[in-house]
Amino acid sequence: MLDPRSDSPEVNRRRLTLAVPDPDLARRLAALLEAHEIDVVHRPTALPGASSAADAVIVRADSVGDGAAGSPTEPDLSGVIVLGEQTDAAEQVRLMAAGASGVLDVGSTREDLAEQLAELVEAEASGGVDGPEARGFDAEPRLADFQSRSSLMRDFLDVVRRVADTDSTLLITGETGVGKERLARAVHAESGRAAGPFVAVNCAALSENLLESELFGHERGAFTGASAARQGHFEAAGGGTILLDEIGEMPLHLQVKLLTVLQRHEVQRVGASTTLPIDVRVIAATNRDLAVDVREGRFRQDLLFRLNVISLVIPPLRERVEDVPQMTGRFLRHFAEVHGRASIGSVDGGAMAALLSHDWPGNVRELVNVVERAVLLCDGDRLTLDDLPDSVRRQARPESQDGVGAELESLAALPLSEARRRQVDAFERRYLEHHLRETRGTVGEVARRARINPRTLYDKLRRHGLDKADYR
Structure with missing residues (x-):
């Protein structure tokens, strides 16, 4: 285990505090990070978020409480990298919303884990990885903002x-x-x-x-x-x-x-x-x-x-869906602070399933807008399916125990005419979205394919909240 010294000539080496109780894991991580010129100090009792002379602190996910966001029991995880074992998406959102720099899977390959840790430590040493959403959306971006779990x-x-x-x-x-x-x-x-x-x-x-x-x-x-x-x-x-x-x-x-x-x-x-x-x-x-x-x-x-x-x-968001939870957590933290909703710090299972199954035609820009909208509409301490727009909710179809889709169950509770109207509206929106993507937002061509006049098409686009500019 390497212990950085104040008189070390290697002034550019980064320092990492490893606050985990497992000495075998500590030795493994120290060996991995030595190749990246990162010195590791093992302090098993260091608290998450505690001040440290190191550039970053690593903790195990099970050492971080599950208190409600914004409560005294929720630690501030600024500058903290969390190691977990197949941490579920909703938990990743909660940890990121609490300020974590990243949530990594301890079961990753040695090379992947070392690479991700080195990137996060370097980013923290350079000023943090909260991204421009934490520094203000008008802040100049840095490559450190582009953190990813996707290979x-x-x-x-x-x-x-x-x-x-x-x-x-x-x-x-x-x-x-x-x-x-x-x-x-x-x-x-x-x-x-x-x-x-x-x-x-x-x-x-x-x-x-x-x-x-x-x-x-x-x-x-x-x-x-x-x-x-x-x-x-x-x-x-x-x-x-x-x-x-x-x-x-x-x-x-x-x-x-x-x-x-x-x-x-x-x-x-x-x-x-x-x-x-x-x-x-x-x-x-x-x-x-x-x-x-x-x-x-x-x-x-x-x-x-x-x-x-x-x-x-640049890969589209649908091809790196594993990044959605942590991006959601960062955006959630930002908008909860901006809009005075600090009590909101997590996403429930239904909403998380919808976010993961959506194909994100508007990519990161769309995710930013969806999270801000959800924060504004949320009336509790976590985002739910009801806080998401129809375009995202429609793709979440969890199956009930008797095999009937939840969407069909909700429609079956409506009069036939209303159920039919909702299904027709949903199909019409998907139809228009498809042709907008195919034509890169060319309204005249979409109208020709749909065999309707452009004025009618514009009315439909307004009704469904679609903007041709988002598809160019």
Whole structure:
């Protein structure tokens, strides 16, 4: 067992207090973490949440009380990593809502456990892993915020960490709501350009003419209304990073100009006859399949080759559902504090089953909204199925003892006309969601497929609380 000393020359080594009674487990963890240059001190009687000179404290799940959140019996688990044995989802939510840095499975493979522990200890040493929801949603994200129990996501993050501190062009892809801009900002913060500006441009939000001027700048008199010269976003991002979000929406003629910028590292303002050198890292992001767009003539193949030096495909939330409980716990802690509902600190079994079975078409953004809504509607000390929106509740169909689904049982208690109306409404929403996903929120195409006029479709979207923007 290693005992860190104040006069140690290895000033960069992290320190971990192991507050578990099992000496065999302590020796095992110490051996695992030595390869990660983490010193372990075994203090079996240390209390969860107690102050420590270490960067983090590890406790066993069975040493943490099960008191109600917000009560004196619920310990503050800030800076604490909890080790459990197949800890159920609802318990993970409770522990995370109490402030735990993470909940790990002691039965994981040696390599996985060591890797997750090292990541959490490093994140705590760097300021904590509560994520931007704890520091305020407008806080600049860090790679430490992207903690995951999913091997798929951890492999992805390993690639991100390898390329973050480089000047390579990155192409970030993924579905709506997975956090493409957050990841781009975190990469910038971990790079050698962190002291420089981060400039984000949404290529879909600007008209074709305005986009050219915004990106590349213009000279005085270049067009009507150009009363003075103005630098573009590429110049403004000098020494830093520019994010070209929704790059798939960029018009073809501007793609040619962007290709020149990437090849020559210089820009030519609108109306100018000369070029200006630039020093900027380019990150592009899209939810489109650019290879398909190339085949269909909407995107230049040579530009795709230039952008796609490193491709980062963020896994959708439905492919890493094991992250839902701990993310839910973090969001719950944040919104309970923001909305003055500190007594809410857990999720009941029915609500947890619904959260785990939902396919999350809106990904993390949707989960954030669902948890905030549930906190606002909750009238007890834990979130229940009734606090969740219909879109999440519908996918939770626990079976009763006689084999009849709970959903059918609840419908059977209604008059036939009301039961039929609810089922028709549920089907209509799923039908619209399917076509919105298939068409990336193109209302005209959805209306054509459904053989209804767009005005009728908009009425249905409003009634079901669907927003076309969530599917782009």
